[in-house]
Amino acid sequence: MKRVAVFGAGLTGLAAAWKLRSLGAEVAVFDPAALPGGVVRSVARDGYLLELGPNTVLEKGGALTEWIDGLGLRGRVVHPPAAAKKRFILHRGRPVAAPMSPWAFAASPLLSLQGKARLLGEPFQERGTAGDESVAAFFQRRLGAEAVERLIDPFVSGIYAGDPVRLSARHCFPKLWQWEREAGSLLRGILGGRKKEGKRVKWKMISFPEGLGELPRAAASALGGALHLGAAPALRRGTENWEVEGFGKFDAVVAAMPPRALAGWLEAGLPGVELGVIRACATAPVRVWHFGVERARVGHALDGFGVLAPGAEGEPVLGVLFSSALFPGRAPEGCVLLTVFQGGMRHPEWCRAEAEAEARAAAWEAVSRWLEVKGEPDLVEATLWKEAIPQYEVGHGRLLEALAGLEASHPGLFLRGNLRGGVAVGDCVASGFAVADEVARM
Known part of the structure; x- marks a missing residue:
């Protein structure tokens, strides 16, 4: 039986x-x-249920489905109403529904006639030749500058809290990048991909009655005494295996942590290794605000998922989720819960500790203006993640090469986490399952 330290x-x-x-x-x-789950945390406060990190999970079979079923959580899965598919994008200071059909696209004010024509011309644009290019450059080639500013920018900030000028298209959107290389256009790539996949498994947005925190709590319960929280034992490379101080010898070691923590851990356990590329990996800081308010004081219908703000709008927040409209039990009767994201790579200054009071005032002013809210919130809770999301910037391939090199030169060492393979919840679970299979084959 293999012994594995994680x-x-x-x-x-x-x-x-x-x-x-x-x-x-x-x-x-x-x-x-002290708690499992990393940034996935759910907290009950004054009748509200607050998600301090991710608010939803997209399930599409595979590792995540296997894990949910294996943990006995299938019966606790909850889904949002159909209206949650509706997204809003801030346009000239007001929320505008993102077009979800050809007719809605034609009528949408988000793009000008010229912008729409440029986007529709995507199949006729030349295939890219760059090995790595920014998200902004990639989509500007394919869809036009206006689409990047009005649609791609807020979409990217919603996933990575990042700057599309710095992020890598190849590593942030690998499937789209590959489609262009193989099919010559995104549209042809999508159509071809559907033919190859055959009957597709639909993505389902899910959560749990007590929030996404149920997932790490159930996993911790299943692991029992094998989970050691509040523990950071020293690691040492033995002649034929790995030694963890106070816990004995292990055949393999899996490290799944943020870039800066990983660099520090490697430096302590493997003195002398080159860690410059890992230390250089940028991470986006995010300040999360939870505002609770009486429903009667909110003018907006809150009939959707939330609002994303393009950088061109000049707003102090990245966006807001209509949390209590997504899943039941998120707010007391007659009240709503709004979850606001601030900072990111666009405006990291809002995440300075000394800026909290100013950040709070700016966040509430913006959101109350967008959603026509009267008065002040009844509930205010703040969470600051100094290193929320690693940034897959242009040149990210060098980091992947460095990680692969460390693994190759230290057999039995596996370096994972959300600094490779995707930052979404489902990506992280898939990465964990994949590395487990690698260790088993070792």
Whole structure:
């Protein structure tokens, strides 16, 4: 039986440990934090249910579905109403529904006639030749500058809290990048991909009655005594295996943690290794605000998922989710919960500790103006993530090469987490399952 040490009890580490156990390995999981789950945390406060990190998960079979079923959570899955498919984009200071059909696209004020014509001309644009280019450059070639400013920019900020001028198209949107390379256009790539996939499994947005925090809590319960929170034991490379101080020898080590923490951990366990590329990986800071308010004081219908703000709008927040409209039990009767995201790579200054009071006032002013809210919020809760989301910027391939090189030169070492393979919840779970399979084959 293999003994495997997992450092990091975020979703990737928990998923890896759970899968390893199912494959017959003995595991021990270590994390200096007091709670499992990393940024996935759900907190009850004054009748509200607050998601301090991600608010929803997209499920499409695979690892996430296997994990949910294996943890016994299938019966607790909840889905949002059909109206949650509706998204709003801020346009000239007011929320405008993103077009979800050809007719809505034709009538939408989000793009000018010229912008719409340029976007519709995507199949006729030349295929790109750059090995790596920014998200902004990629979509400007394919869709036009106006579409980048009005549609792509807010979409990217909603996923990565990042700057499309700095992010890598190849690594942030690998499927789209590959489609252009293979089919010559995104539209032809999409149509061709559908033919190859055949009957598609639809994405389903899900959560749980007590929030996404149920997922790491269930995983922690399943691991039992194998999970060691508040623990950061020293790691040492032995002649034939790995040694974890106080816990003995292990055949393999999985590290799933943010870039800066990973660099520090590697420096302590493997003195002398080159870590410059890992340390240089940027991470977006995000300040999350939860505002609770009486429904009667909100003018907007809140009939959708939320509002994203393009950078060109010059607003102090990235966007707002209509949290209580997505899932039941998020707010007391007669009240609504709004979750606001601020900072990111666009405006990291809003995430300075000393800026909290100013950030709060700016966030509420913006959101209350967009949604026509009267008065002040009844509930205000703030969460600051100094390193919320790693940025897959142009040149991200160098980081991946560095990680692969470290693994190759230290057999039995596996470096994972959301700094490779995607930042979404489903990506992290898939990464954890994949590394478990790699360890099992070792």
